[in-house]
Amino acid sequence: MAETAVPGARVKVRFAGQEVQGYVVERGTETDHTGSLQPLRRVVSAEPVLAPEIAELSATLATRYAGARSDILRLAVPPRHATAEKATSTPAPAPPSVTPGAWDEVEHAGAFLRRLASGENPRAVWSAAPADDWPRMVAEAVATTYAAGRGALVCVPDGRDVDRVDAALTEVLGDGHHVCLTADGGPAKRYRDFLAVSRGARRVVVGTRSAAFAPVHDLGLVVLWDDGDDLHAEPRAPYPHTREVLLARAEQQATAALLGGVARTPEAQQLLASGWAHELAVPRDVLRARVRAEVVPAEDRQVGTRIPRTAYDAIRRGLETGPVLVQTPRAGYAASLACDTCRAPARCTVCTGPLAQPGPAVPPQCRWCGHAERAWACGSCGGRGLRAPVRGEARTAEELGRMFPGTTVRSSSGDRVLARVGAAADVVVATVGAEPVAAEGYAAVVLLDTYLTLARDDLRASEEALRRWLNAGALVRRGGHVVAVGDPAHPALQALVRWDPAGFARREVEERSQAHLPPAARMATVTGELGALDDVLHLLDLPEGAEVLGPVPLEDEHRVVLRVPRTSGADLSAALGDLQRVRSARKLDPVRIQVDPLTI
Structure with a gap:
């Protein structure tokens, strides 16, 4: 096996009485192991799929997130496909x-691109403006790095964003220069594209969170788009975030590094405050010419509708020149129902579950047991009328169709997500995250029911709400109009009116710093049975200044929150890693540990 057991190859070894898969990390003539060594069972493949830099990265992330290195490697290296492995990769x-042109209005972008072209490693946090063609701008930054002889890696939240960046890279670079690492093409294509990167045949990669581990040769630039999107948080242990990877x-x-997005997270703002990165943004006068945003109270709505007069006028004027986007937080028709007389929630007569209405000609149905209530009566007042306190995109589209007769109303949500719409004067009703891109941009964007977006019981509720509104508002064309229906005094809506994600992020960082919350502090959660948590607190050697919050009930389990100053974050991760090893050796009841969880 001397010829095939090369560093990075997959092998089978005997471990704890079982034959398990592993990787050759390196070969040497000496060992620091004090016991006896066992021979390799066999070499699965001589293909070096684990690059040295990814092996080092896996060790760093395993320590950072108090997890097992094998869990990181499972995320980094896709499953083997023998047929794809036998094929050659065409260089x-x-x-x-390429001459960049999409960055012309962004301050300091010229210096950033010049440093990329000269082989330097600038780092920036970029706030994209409304009407920016951000996929083209990413492609030009990648092309500048690529022309200097270095590779580039781009990570975006979902497949629709991958398609947009893929098209922009093809337009800028041409065919045959990059690959898209996603699961859509199946295991064979994914592994074939991975091998093209691993072998150095492709040095430009775009993909979702798993692409962050792509072994790009001569890597010169990493790009992350919209780091606030929760799709960047890995749902499998040890739960690494794409930004941290x-x-x-x-x-x-x-x-070099480029963190871009329409909104800005407190973590990105912390990178600027620490001097790790520099800011890229358009000047305020350019921004004011790009978009006009305003907030109107929901109380100003017209009689019999849920749309205020200002929002109605914005839709009407927008339809004179192009499409209009209406964002609503809920999918479906009527997500919840209440008595029209006493406003009590409508409940199922069989299981007391909440009632909802799937469509205009469908009787109310229970969301728990599916029972259809054809003759419902309120248990409180006996009334038989129903109202919808929360209306979904289907009901919204129906109302807009009546308000603007003769206008095409299109819906985008759930399983019917539209990727793009044309320049026709249509009304597009979309749920959050399902907003299609208009060919020439939207003439107006209306954001309905903003109170629902803010109603999340979470630390990041306001931050996430502003991110969703800004992402929708940024789809307008130059000179477009954005109208939000909500409380004009709310800080997140005020930031929308000013179009000031940077100022909102600074405020969030200051408030969280005063409250000892991330990113000013480092946190970890430990979830499990109450007895297991008692063992954890007994065995855990916490760093100085650590706080223990809980345990508190969490569904069928309990949770403990651990909090330390940011400077002690590495010590907390090390203590949790030691804890996991001790618990594994003693075969104690399992617990789930998350370091820096996205939500608390």
Whole structure:
């Protein structure tokens, strides 16, 4: 096996009485192991799929998130596909010469691109403006790095964003220069594209969170778009966030970094405050010419409708020149029902579950047992009328169809998500995250029921709400109009009116710093049975200044929150890692540990 057991190869080894898969990390003539060594059982494949830099990254992330290195490697290396492995990878053509033009109005962007072209490693946090063609701008930054002889890695939240960046890279670079690492093409295509990157045949990669581990040769730039999107948070242990993976790679491999988005997270603002990165944004006068935003109270709605007069006028004027986007937080028709007389929630007569109405000609149905209530009567007052306190996109589309007769109303939500719409003067009703891109931008964007978006019981409720509104508002064309229906005094809606994600992020950082919350502090949660948590608190050697909050009930389990100053974050991760090893050796009841969870 001397010829095939190369560093990075998959092998089978005997461990704890079982034959398990592993990787050759390196080969040496000496060992620090004091016991006896066992021979390899066999080499699964001589293909070096684990690059040295990814092996180092896996160790760093396992320590950072108090997890097992094997869990990180499972995320980093896709399953083997023997047929794809036998095929050769065709080298990419020579990089084309590209002259960036989409960044012209962004302050300091010229210096950032010049440093990329000269092989330096600038780091920036970029606030995209309304009407920006951000996929084109990302593609130009990648092309500048690629022309300098270095690779680039782009991570975006979902497949629709991958398609947009893919199209922009094809337009800027041409065919055969990049690959898209997603699961949509199936295991064979994913592994074939992974091998093209691992073998150095492709040095430009775009994909979702798993692409953050792509072994790009001569990596020179990592790009992360919309780091506030919860799709960047890995749902499998040890739950690494794409932002932290790419920042760790930028540090270890000395690469340039670009964190972009319409909104700005407190974590990105912390990078600016610490001097780790510099800001890229358009001047205020350019921003004011791009978009006009305002907030109107919900109480100003017209009689018999849920849309205020200002929002109605914005839709009517927008339809004179192009499509209009209406964002609503709920899908379906009537997500909840209440008595029209006493406003008591409508309940199922069989199981007392909440009632909802799937469509205009469908009787109310229970969301728990599915029972259809054809002759419902209120248990409090006996009334038989129903009202919908919360209306979904289907009901909203129906109302807008009546308000603007002769206008095409299109819906985008759930399983019917539209990727793009044309320039026709249509009304597009979309749920959050399902907003299609208009060919020439929307003439107006209306944000309904903003109180529902703010109603999340979470630390990041306001931050997430503003991110959703800004992402929808940024789809307007130059000179577009954005109208939000909600409380004009709310800080998040005030930030929308000013279009000031940076100021809102600074305020969030200051408030969280005073409350000892992330990113000013480091936190971890430990979830499990109450007895297991008692063992954890007994065995855990916490760093100085640590706070223990809880345990508190959480559904069928209990949870403890651990909080330390930011400077003690590494000590907390190390203590939790030691705890996991002790618990594993003693075979204690399992607990779930999350370091820096996205939500608390």
